[in-house]
Amino acid sequence: MSTRALGKSVSGRGVVRDKDRRVVADSAAALDDMGYRAFRVPGGFGGPVFDDIDAILPVSPNTTVATAVLNVWMHEAPETDSWVARVRADHPSRMILGLGASHEIALSRSGRNYSRPLGNLRAYLDQLAEQQPVPVQPHEMVLAAL
Numbered sequence: 446m447s448t449r450a451l452g453k454s455v456s457g458r459g460v461v462r463d464k465d466r467r468v469v470a471d472s473a474a475a476l477d478d479m480g481y482r483a484f485r486v487p488g489g490f491g492g493p494v495f496d497d498i499d500a501i502l503p504v505s506p507n508t509t510v511a512t513a514v515l516n517v518w519m520h521e522a523p524e525t526d527s528w529v530a531r532v533r534a535d536h537p538s539r540m541i542l543g544l545g546a547s548h549e550i551a552l553s554r555s556g557r558n559y560s561r562p563l564g565n566l567r568a569y570l571d572q573l574a575e576q577q578p579v580p581v582q583p584h585e586m587v588l589a590a591l
Contacts, residue, residue, distance in 0.1 A: 466500040477505035485511045485543070491519030491555065495528045502536045509538075514545035514589040517565060518552055522572035529581050542581060544569065545589030 473484065484501060488494035498510050515525065525542070532540045546562035553559065566588070573581045 466496070469497050470500045470504045473501040473508070474504040477508050482507060483509045483511065485513030488512045488515040488519070488543075491516055494520075495524075498532070498540070502532065502539060509541060511541035511543050511587070513543040514547070515543060516547040516551060517544055517569040518547060518557055518559075519555070522569050523576065526573055526576035526581060529585065530579065533579075533585075540585070542586040543589060544586060 476484065484505070486494060486498050486501070494512060494515060498512070501508075501510055529540065529542060544566065546566045549559040
């Protein structure tokens, strides 16, 4: 499969985020076969980003997958921590958790109030640090800044 057959761009929403998980998995497998070793999966507008990554990991064994960027307003910290723990167990060293406070427009589209983005991001990180048994480790995440 050529990159042209994959859709918009290698990192674009049309490749690794789609309503049809088969499209997501087929695209990821093709990219893995072509030698790509890292994917970023956009998460700024929320939705089932974890499900999309769950479709990617089994079919792209040579690839590290990053949430880029997981919108902390759209996913609760315990949900994120639970997903990280599962991915860590099932696919060791193949996930990077990219977190960010997103943009005001992304929140307004979802009917949420965008206030104190830095404070909200700090609170989210504190919640992740409190999760048990093994909290998300600093080396497993990157933070986005606008």
